[in-house]
Amino acid sequence: MLLDPRSKMIMVICISSLALIYNTPARLLQLLLVTLVLLFIFSFNLRVIAGYLKPFVFLMFFLFVVQSIFSPGDRVILALGPVSLISIEGVLAGATVVLRLLVITAAAMLFTTFSSRDFILGLVQWKVPYEIAFMVSTALRFLPLFRDELKNVLTAIQLRGVDLKKVPWGKKMVMYRRLTFPVVYRNMLKAEQLAIAMEARAFRAYPQRTYLRQLNLQRVDYVVILLSLLVTFILIMRYIG
Amino acid sequence: MFLELRQVGFSYPQKTSPAVIGINLSLKKSGITAIVGPNGSGKSTLTKLMLGILPASEGQIYLEGRNITEYSLAEAGRRIGYVSQNPDLQLFCASVAEEIAFGLVNQGCDVATLEERVNFYLDYFELAAYRKSFPLHLSQGEKQRLAIAAVLANEPEYLILDEPTNGLDAYRKRLLEEYLHKVAELGRGILLVSHDIAFVDRMAERIIALANGQIQSDSNQRGEGYLCY
Numbered sequence: 254m255l256l257d258p259r260s261k262m263i264m265v266i267c268i269s270s271l272a273l274i275y276n277t278p279a280r281l282l283q284l285l286l287v288t289l290v291l292l293f294i295f296s297f298n299l300r301v302i303a304g305y306l307k308p309f310v311f312l313m314f315f316l317f318v319v320q321s322i323f324s325p326g327d328r329v330i331l332a333l334g335p336v337s338l339i340s341i342e343g344v345l346a347g348a349t350v351v352l353r354l355l356v357i358t359a360a361a362m363l364f365t366t367f368s369s370r371d372f373i374l375g376l377v378q379w380k381v382p383y384e385i386a387f388m389v390s391t392a393l394r395f396l397p398l399f400r401d402e403l404k405n406v407l408t409a410i411q412l413r414g415v416d417l418k419k420v421p422w423g424k425k426m427v428m429y430r431r432l433t434f435p436v437v438y439r440n441m442l443k444a445e446q447l448a449i450a451m452e453a454r455a456f457r458a459y460p461q462r463t464y465l466r467q468l469n470l471q472r473v474d475y476v477v478i479l480l481s482l483l484v485t486f487i488l489i490m491r492y493i494g
Numbered sequence: 495m496f497l498e499l500r501q502v503g504f505s506y507p508q509k510t511s512p513a514v515i516g517i518n519l520s521l522k523k524s525g526i527t528a529i530v531g532p533n534g535s536g537k538s539t540l541t542k543l544m545l546g547i548l549p550a551s552e553g554q555i556y557l558e559g560r561n562i563t564e565y566s567l568a569e570a571g572r573r574i575g576y577v578s579q580n581p582d583l584q585l586f587c588a589s590v591a592e593e594i595a596f597g598l599v600n601q602g603c604d605v606a607t608l609e610e611r612v613n614f615y616l617d618y619f620e621l622a623a624y625r626k627s628f629p630l631h632l633s634q635g636e637k638q639r640l641a642i643a644a645v646l647a648n649e650p651e652y653l654i655l656d657e658p659t660n661g662l663d664a665y666r667k668r669l670l671e672e673y674l675h676k677v678a679e680l681g682r683g684i685l686l687v688s689h690d691i692a693f694v695d696r697m698a699e700r701i702i703a704l705a706n707g708q709i710q711s712d713s714n715q716r717g718e719g720y721l722c723y
Contacts, residue, residue: 406586408547412571413597414648419568435586439630 258367258375260474260481264291267485268360272353274489278345281352288359295366305362306355308400313351320347369394374468383462391447395440402436496523496558496652496683497544503552504536504543513539514707517553521685523652526678527714528686528694531704537687538579540704541654544685546570572601575650579657579687581641585629590621593629593640597648615643618673620666635661642670646677653677656687671697 268288275281292302326342364372369390376386410428411417417425470478499519505512514536521527529537542548543555546562555562557570578584587593594612603611616622619639624632629640638661645653653674659667667690674697678684688694694701700714 405583408567409584409586410596411567412545412547412576412584413600413644414568414572415597415600416566416568418566431588432586435588435628435630438628439582442630 256477257468257470257474258371259379259468259470260477261363261366262372262375263478264481265360265363267481269357271485271488272356272360274492275353276349278348278352280492281349281356285352285356285359288356292359292362295363297362302359302362306358309354309358313354316354317347317351320350364393371468374464374466377464378468384457391444395444398443399436399440402439406432406436495520495556497521498556499540499544499553500556501553502540502543502550502555504539504548505551506539512551512707514543514704517707517709519702519709519712521683523683524678524681525700526674526684526686526698527700527702528688528698529702529704530688530691530694531710535704536707537704538656539707541576541656541685541687544654545574545576547576571650572648573650574652574654575645575648577641577645577653577655577658579660581634581637582630584641584644585637587629589626590629590632590640591616591625593644594647596644601648611647615647618669619643620669633661635663635666638662639666639670646673650682652683652685654685654687657689658686659688659690659693667693 268284268291271284272281275284289302321339321343324340324343324346326337326340328341329337329339330341330344331337331339372393373383373386373390376389377383407417410432415428420428497520499517502514502517502519503512504514517540529540531537539548543550544557544562546555546565546567549563557565557573562570585593587596591612594615595608598608598611613622616625619642621636621640621643624636629637632640638658642655642658655674658670662670671693674684684697686694686697700712702712702714703710
């Protein structure tokens with residue numbers, strides 16, 4: 254479906270707001286299903302969605318376990334002597350956190366359906382200062398770069414003969430901890446180089462900018478924006494009311 | 495044969511034309527082979543396929559008779575040392591010395607051998623002054639030397655070097671040539687990917703020319719030189 258990037262941004266904001274407000278697995282599951290339907294409408298298939306979510310699987314599992322153990326509850330499922338380990342309330346809290354993360358991640362996929370240039374243009378036409386719009390877009394662009402960077406490092410490590418699947422967890426965590434600094438620093442160097450390259454090409458040298466393209470909201474965009482805001486408002490009022 | 499490629503093809507997602515098509519190639523465990531060809535001819539893609547970094551879309555690749563898909567990246571990496579054309583992607587440690595020691599430490603090398611080898615490569619590639627420096631702060635040529643040293647330190651059976659002379663001055667290029675000749679004399683094979691025709695001429699016994707993802711000429715098979723590009 255051809256929509257203005259701003260309509261999609263509003264949809265992402267609405268879905269994410271609902272994900273943050275809803276606090277039960279059932280509601281979040283419904284929201285996730287709606288988000289998936291939206292992704293299907295925007296031509297995402299199941300494989301692509303799974304590909305995007307795959308890197309978060311471990312984090313989600315980890316969060317689920319931690320939340321399940323550390324959220325107190327009366328209906329104990331698993332106990333170690335007098336100490337209750339997992340309760341039904343804990344499992345529900347874990348499921349809530351994981352589903353919330355899934356909804357926000359899935360909604361954020363809508364950002365990939367338009368270019369960073371359109372994103373900046375959309376914000377600028379909403380009177381957001383260009384510098385801020387550019388900063389937000391660059392930050393979003395750096396997220397996949399950061400992921401690629403990590404992927405490259407993991408490939409390089411394995412090519413030096415380290416079988417990550419066979420490294421014990423304790424050792425693996427030490428290795429990852431030591432790798433964090435170089436990976437983060439490498440991205441900081443990239444950001445610095447980007448800033449230099451931009452300034453060398455007259456970024457902010459003059460107060461006026463020329464935009465080659467103009468985004469125009471169509472009737473369908475107005476309908477989508479109004480509908481998204483209205484439905485979100487009603488759902489929030491019903492939930493908290 | 496050490497490496498054997500049968501009808502190998504590969505296409506990058508969202509690209510209309512394949513990066514490599516119908517590649518049939520056999521590489522012996524010893525000797526120096528070079529792959530030459532213009533930009534975008536599929537040279538680097540081919541080396542990544544040989545290591546299993548990229549999965550072949552068509553055909554099969556065998557490393558000593560076993561399909562490369564049956565090897566983990568680490569298993570392939572222990573046997574084939576790989577230096578990519580962008581050394582930045584291969585450097586991930588906090589210091590130059592750690593970078594060279596990384597593979598050895600993880601293979602459980604004893605401390606005396608480790609120190610000896612790290613010092614040797616630091617001296618040979620003239621990186622001793624940067625022992626404690628952060629690798630990404632080095633110049634392009636120094637990063638290139640470090641990436642090569644870090645791979646050579648593991649002493650793999652075979653080496654694939656993608657544009658190893660990038661950023662190297664004439665003196666360092668000669669040092670690299672001398673070292674690679676020594677490695678080859680020890681019976682280890684080397685595959686060079688390079689645009690540096692003079693370097694390739696001095697080094698390679700066999701030259702394979704690629705264009706548009708296909709082999710245009712192979713000096714081994716035709717008994718002739720390679721196509722100029």
